[in-house]
Amino acid sequence: MTRPVVALISALALACGLLAACSDGVELSEPDPLATSLANGRWVDLTHTLSEDAVFWPTAPEYSHEEAAFGMTEGGYFYSSYNLHLSEHGGTHLDAPIHFAEGRQTADEVPLSSLIGPAAVLDVSQQANADRDYLVTVADIEAWEAAHGELADGTILLIRTGFDRYWPDRQGYLGTVLRGEEGVAGLNFPGIAEEAAHFLVEYRDLAAVGIDTASLDNGPSKDFQAHRILLGANVPGFENVANLGELPAIGAMVIALPTKVAGGSGAPLRIVANIPAARGK
Numbered sequence: 416m417t418r419p420v421v422a423l424i425s426a427l428a429l430a431c432g433l434l435a436a437c438s439d440g441v442e443l444s445e446p447d448p449l450a451t452s453l454a455n456g457r458w459v460d461l462t463h464t465l466s467e468d469a470v471f472w473p474t475a476p477e478y479s480h481e482e483a484a485f486g487m488t489e490g491g492y493f494y495s496s497y498n499l500h501l502s503e504h505g506g507t508h509l510d511a512p513i514h515f516a517e518g519r520q521t522a523d524e525v526p527l528s529s530l531i532g533p534a535a536v537l538d539v540s541q542q543a544n545a546d547r548d549y550l551v552t553v554a555d556i557e558a559w560e561a562a563h564g565e566l567a568d569g570t571i572l573l574i575r576t577g578f579d580r581y582w583p584d585r586q587g588y589l590g591t592v593l594r595g596e597e598g599v600a601g602l603n604f605p606g607i608a609e610e611a612a613h614f615l616v617e618y619r620d621l622a623a624v625g626i627d628t629a630s631l632d633n634g635p636s637k638d639f640q641a642h643r644i645l646l647g648a649n650v651p652g653f654e655n656v657a658n659l660g661e662l663p664a665i666g667a668m669v670i671a672l673p674t675k676v677a678g679g680s681g682a683p684l685r686i687v688a689n690i691p692a693a694r695g696k
């Protein structure tokens with residue numbers, strides 16, 4: 416953890432401690448347990464760096480980060496500024512429910528309660544190694560629950576296929592380097608089966624679902640059932656998530672903060688996790 420983060424968390428701990436003191440009459444010096452846990456835990460960045468190398472959907476326009484100014488000004492001070500142009504659905508990003516469900520939440524409407532919460536990491540990397548188009552099944556979820564307990568309300572379910580290891584190589588990550596419709600036809604990567612998406616919205620109450628591939632549905636999908644079912648239930652998606660191999664199956668906390676785009680169907684996302692010291696890994 417870097418020093419500024421420690422300082423920030425310490426400040427948070429102090430602020431929370433003070434708040435607790437105001438509301439509960441707790442001693443001023445008693446730190447908030449959550450802030451203490453965050454301060455002592457390990458932060459993991461689950462975000463791919465946004466750059467010209469970042470993987471975008473084959474039909475998305477090219478990303479650009481154009482220099483508007485860079486260098487010493489006439490005033491004798493340095494100044495730099497850039498213009499960013501990108502699809503909502505490239506790099507690590509949020510899929511807002513309205514992406515596939517008319518009338519559902521837009522990027523700016525997704526509540527913080529859908530973006531911050533306890534993580535459950537479902538690792539299907541072995542299955543995805545054997546089958547690039549692997550679909551996560553209800554049996555995979557049940558096996559996870561047999562080991563770790565039922566997915567609690569408000570959980571952020573993160574599906575680890577291991578495909579982030581290919582990033583940003585498009586052939587490995589997407590199954591194709593082609594762009595446009597030809598590229599869409601060549602997509603091969605794992606996703607979530609329709610029955611599994613149904614199971615999650617019918618029988619569980621998740622905050623959000625994330626995956627370390629370009630889409631909640633697998634590459635060959637033509638009807639995008641996982642998107643339609645999950646987003647249709649106002650369960651947002653996080654796509655192109657990174658580093659899920661660094662998280663324990665249970666016990667980490669996720670903070671996923673997308674850019675608050677008015678009316679957006681998605682948005683660039685900074686997603687991080689904190690692993691309490693007691694969890695290790």
Ligand SMILES: [Zn+2]
Pocket residue numbers: 503504508509510654681
């Ligand atoms: Zn998307």
